[in-house]
Amino acid sequence: MYKVQMEFDTKLIHGYKYVDPVTGATSIPKYQASTFQQLNFPNNQSYSYSRFGNPTVEYLENALAALENAKYGVCLSSGIAAISSVLLTLHSGDHIVLGNNVYGGTKQLVEELNERYGVNFTCVDETNIDSWKKAINSRTKLLYIETPSNPLLSITDIKEIVKLAKDKKILTVADNTFMKQYYQNQLSLGIDIVIKSC
Numbered sequence: 156m157y158k159v160q161m162e163f164d165t166k167l168i169h170g171y172k173y174v175d176p177v178t179g180a181t182s183i184p185k186y187q188a189s190t191f192q193q194l195n196f197p198n199n200q201s202y203s204y205s206r207f208g209n210p211t212v213e214y215l216e217n218a219l220a221a222l223e224n225a226k227y228g229v230c231l232s233s234g235i236a237a238i239s240s241v242l243l244t245l246h247s248g249d250h251i252v253l254g255n256n257v258y259g260g261t262k263q264l265v266e267e268l269n270e271r272y273g274v275n276f277t278c279v280d281e282t283n284i285d286s287w288k289k290a291i292n293s294r295t296k297l298l299y300i301e302t303p304s305n306p307l308l309s310i311t312d313i314k315e316i317v318k319l320a321k322d323k324k325i326l327t328v329a330d331n332t333f334m335k336q337y338y339q340n341q342l343s344l345g346i347d348i349v350i351k352s353c
Contacts, residue, residue, distance in 0.1 A: 166221050167222070170222065171214070184210075184211065191203055191204070216229060216230050224340060234350065235264070235352075238258075238260070238261050238350055241328055241348055242297075243268075245274045248294055250274075252298050253281075254279060254301060254311060255279065256309045257301045257304060258301060258304075261299070261301070262278070281309050282311065284319065295325055296326060297326045297328060300316055301332075302334070303334060314344055314345070317345035326348070327347045328346070329346045329348070331350070
């Protein structure tokens with residue numbers, strides 16, 4: 156039996172579970188419920204409250220994971236919520252290196268993390284790999300790229316960033332809002348975490 160690599164357009168339709176198990180609908184329904192019937196309280200069930208899980212969101216997470224060639228997908232209420240979730244894994248004294256031209260909300264959040272929690276950062280010319288190399292120190296935990304950047308469309312060499320990070324055992328995060336996975340699959344290029352605003 157041959158294993159066939161699905162093309163991107165095929166993944167859009169068949170790359171994830173897409174048939175509603177209750178109705179058989181082949182279009183994913185929008186479940187607007189905030190709460191679900193508790194059949195066996197207090198034992199866990201798949202859905203109890205939409206904040207913790209919802210079938211529509213789960214289908215979207217599975218679809219995005221399939222399109223990214225990712226093991227997992229997590230959907231949040233906004234792009235900045237996704238960015239915050241990743242950056243809030245850092246601890247006081249940790250260091251981030253990021254491009255000068257990342258999304259303004261990202262830069263503002265990094266500045267607030269520095270002021271409030273002591274998470275240090277260095278902004279670099281994202282187009283120059285040597286500037287990334289010089290900015291790394293013993294406390295650097297994360298290299299954060301956005302390519303093309305928002306709004307100036309600066310380009311960062313993803314493969315060089317990944318190589319640099321792997322050599323130093325540093326986590327890489329990429330904002331792929333502008334390019335999307337149809338044109339640029341950053342996980343396949345070695346990035347650890349991809350963030351996008353949908």
